[in-house]
Amino acid sequence: MKKKKFKVVVKQEWCKSCEICVQICPKKVFVMDHFYSSVRDSNDCIGCLQCEKLCPDFAITVTPIETNDNE
Ligand code: SF4
Numbered sequence: 001m002k003k004k005k006f007k008v009v010v011k012q013e014w015c016k017s018c019e020i021c022v023q024i025c026p027k028k029v030f031v032m033d034h035f036y037s038s039v040r041d042s043n044d045c046i047g048c049l050q051c052e053k054l055c056p057d058f059a060i061t062v063t064p065i066e067t068n069d070n071e
């Protein structure tokens with residue numbers, strides 16, 4: 001079955017370290033890396049887009065990645 005994949009990116013210069021993304025992501029994709037949120041593993045992302053919506057600084061982008069049926 002085709003599994004959708006997503007690329008998750010945090011623009012750290014926009015991040016103000018509120019940790020909302022770390023707390024709300026159902027797949028624990030984010031971890032705090034010193035003062036900024038950092039992506040632990042994009043492969044765990046299910047594309048719910050909660051992080052994009054709830055980040056107060058618009059620092060997160062989630063982009064679908066094209067995958068082959070065989071993957
Ligand atoms: S929600 Fe946005 S501003 Fe807050 S820690 Fe995450 S990336 Fe940074």
Ligand code: SF4
Binds near residue numbers: 026046050
């Ligand atoms: S889209 Fe959902 S699963 Fe993916 S990183 Fe954001 S909150 Fe986590």
